[in-house]
Amino acid sequence: MAGKSGATPTTYSPSPTTQNKKRPPIFNDVDWVRSDARGFQQCRPAFLRTGAVNAASGSAYAEFGNTKVIVSVFGPRESKKAMMYSDVGRLNCNVSYTTFATPVRGQGSDNKEFSSILHKALEGAIILDSFPKTTVDVFALVLESGGSDLPVVISCASLALADAGIMMYDLVASVSVSCLGKNLVIDPISEEERYQDGSVMISCMPSRNEVTQLTVTGEWSTPKIHEAMELCLDACSKLGKIMRSCLKEATSALQE
Amino acid sequence: MITVEKIIREERFTGPSRSAPGLDREISALSFPAQSQGMVGLSFGEQHFIQGGIAQDLRSDGRKRLTYRPISIETGVIPQANGSARVKLGATDVIASVKAELGKPSPFQPDKGKVSIYVDCSPTAAPVFEGRGGDELSAELSTALQRCLLGGKSGTGAGIDLSSLSIVEGKICWDLYIDGLVVSSDGNLLDALGAAIKAALSNTGIPKVQVAASAPSDGQPEVDISDEEFLQFDTSGVPVIVTLTKVGRHYIVDATSEEESQMSSAISVSVNRQGRICGLTKRGGAGLDPSVILDMVSVTKHVSEQLMNKLDSEISAAEACEEES
Numbered sequence: 402m403a404g405k406s407g408a409t410p411t412t413y414s415p416s417p418t419t420q421n422k423k424r425p426p427i428f429n430d431v432d433w434v435r436s437d438a439r440g441f442q443q444c445r446p447a448f449l450r451t452g453a454v455n456a457a458s459g460s461a462y463a464e465f466g467n468t469k470v471i472v473s474v475f476g477p478r479e480s481k482k483a484m485m486y487s488d489v490g491r492l493n494c495n496v497s498y499t500t501f502a503t504p505v506r507g508q509g510s511d512n513k514e515f516s517s518i519l520h521k522a523l524e525g526a527i528i529l530d531s532f533p534k535t536t537v538d539v540f541a542l543v544l545e546s547g548g549s550d551l552p553v554v555i556s557c558a559s560l561a562l563a564d565a566g567i568m569m570y571d572l573v574a575s576v577s578v579s580c581l582g583k584n585l586v587i588d589p590i591s592e593e594e595r596y597q598d599g600s601v602m603i604s605c606m607p608s609r610n611e612v613t614q615l616t617v618t619g620e621w622s623t624p625k626i627h628e629a630m631e632l633c634l635d636a637c638s639k640l641g642k643i644m645r646s647c648l649k650e651a652t653s654a655l656q657e
Numbered sequence: 658m659i660t661v662e663k664i665i666r667e668e669r670f671t672g673p674s675r676s677a678p679g680l681d682r683e684i685s686a687l688s689f690p691a692q693s694q695g696m697v698g699l700s701f702g703e704q705h706f707i708q709g710g711i712a713q714d715l716r717s718d719g720r721k722r723l724t725y726r727p728i729s730i731e732t733g734v735i736p737q738a739n740g741s742a743r744v745k746l747g748a749t750d751v752i753a754s755v756k757a758e759l760g761k762p763s764p765f766q767p768d769k770g771k772v773s774i775y776v777d778c779s780p781t782a783a784p785v786f787e788g789r790g791g792d793e794l795s796a797e798l799s800t801a802l803q804r805c806l807l808g809g810k811s812g813t814g815a816g817i818d819l820s821s822l823s824i825v826e827g828k829i830c831w832d833l834y835i836d837g838l839v840v841s842s843d844g845n846l847l848d849a850l851g852a853a854i855k856a857a858l859s860n861t862g863i864p865k866v867q868v869a870a871s872a873p874s875d876g877q878p879e880v881d882i883s884d885e886e887f888l889q890f891d892t893s894g895v896p897v898i899v900t901l902t903k904v905g906r907h908y909i910v911d912a913t914s915e916e917e918s919q920m921s922s923a924i925s926v927s928v929n930r931q932g933r934i935c936g937l938t939k940r941g942g943a944g945l946d947p948s949v950i951l952d953m954v955s956v957t958k959h960v961s962e963q964l965m966n967k968l969d970s971e972i973s974a975a976e977a978c979e980e981e982s
Binding site: 513514517521524525526595605606609610611612613614615616617618619620621622623626627630634 | 950
């Protein structure tokens with residue numbers, strides 16, 4: 402090793418280019434091509450499957466490009482003794498990241514608020530009156546973070562709830578839009594999210610046309626926010642159809 | 658398995674739509690009994706009184722739907738902090754403090770300072786905040802404030818100009834710690850905290866820093882912090898937060914905790930002086946129609962103008978009062 406000093410280093414260190422310091426000028430242009438060659442208003446292809454975990458009452462796996470998520474639902478089971486009597490059911494949500502989900506190890510723990518957003522997104526869709534005195538646990542695990550993690554988690558969780566046979570008013574589909582310069586980009590990947598000027602995330606029940614959760618960051622003018630919401634809602638209704646067909650496939654496969 | 662038939666059956670069971678006008682009141686009374694029992698404990702009669710009052714644009718304390726409770730602001734309440742303010746909104750009482758410390762900028766944004774916002778719900782405000790009870794609310798308020806004040810990931814649309822906190826690029830910057838404390842809670846905490854932070858920031862003086870010219874290019878440069886000269890923090894871009902609470906078919910601003918117990922959902926919008934939206938959060942589980950949300954956003958924009966002017970005059974009055982004493 403001593404003789405080879407100056408040659409290839411014996412220890413590998415990740416290249417500093419993974420920590421891009423400046424935003425690439427490309428995002429400021431009006432016209433640019435997304436790194437996965439999608440159009441600005443084109444979502445990543447969605448792969449959805451139910452029944453990913455045998456031990457759970459219901460589970461689902463979702464893969465949107467590089468974002469891979471697994472959600473299992475347990476219950477309804479008896480609420481903890483310490484909890485007060487409640488004549489409506491309780492929902493307990495938890496979102497966690499694997500340590501290898503992000504380029505830098507363990508970075509996923511930055512997203513502490515995801516659990517409460519997931520809870521609020523699903524709460525309005527579940528018929529909590531149908532399981533009094535009991536709790537339903539929703540555990541989501543992000544296997545790989547490739548951008549738009551939270552919308553994927555929410556959509557996947559509602560699919561898992563449906564798979565568990567929990568009564569719901571409708572499936573919850575969720576989509577986010579990033580604002581980069583003058584452009585609105587739907588279903589952003591991690592790189593686009595890192596340089597975004599603002600974002601809108603909507604989760605809605607497509608067939609009831611009801612928004613269960615909505616978060617906006619960054620500075621927006623009213624027409625722009627209208628445009629972003631339209632885009633999200635349109636994508637949500639399409640995603641809802643895909644989720645529905647995934648459930649139908651799973652049941653028809655069971656019957657055969 | 659949930660099937661299409663099952664969904665349809667459920668729809669029939671629960672009525673045509675939960676957001677159908679007229680049905681709202683019954684459903685909200687039915688689906689949130691646990692909530693209203695929990696913190697506030699209202700009888701059915703009281704619940705109907707509050708809901709009926711809101712429907713007739715005369716709330717139980719005599720306000721109209723879009724009127725705030727009287728606001729009082731006091732600045733410079735905490736001498737150890739660089740800036741502080743106490744905001745009273747009816748019986749809601751919050752304190753915000755701003756502390757600036759020297760730190761190292763993050764490698765992702767070498768030309769910017771850092772700001773962190775935390776909220777603490779003290780058990781003095783309500784017994785439920787004792788121990789870990791306040792954690793959930795604290796976390797919710799902190800994230801909502803961060804979303805409303807710190808803008809997007811690239812820092813655009815932030816109420817606080819992060820690049821003004823940079824001292825030596827990539828080496829030293831100011832870390833701003835904004836802490837909110839809930840002293841007494843009677844609803845609408847988020848708006849009160851937003852106002853308190855705005856007042857505290859305008860009260861904040863950041864010490865002037867002299868950087869030694871002969872600093873080595875790779876080492877940490879030496880700095881000299883002045884004790885006398887302070888730079889006034891620019892708060893012109895700090896937005897105000899307006900929470901619109903939906904009770905029945907109507908929206909109200911500045912809900913008391915009794916009114917909050919009757920809400921189906923609420924949205925908090927932060928609006929800056931240019932009338933642009935800087936952040937939005939939805940609370941409450943019930944779904945909202947997209948057109949209702951857009952309507953609520955336009956109402957908050959209208960309300961925020963008045964609130965912004967009110968806060969400005971209150972803050973300058975408080976500053977003048979502090980200088981006199």
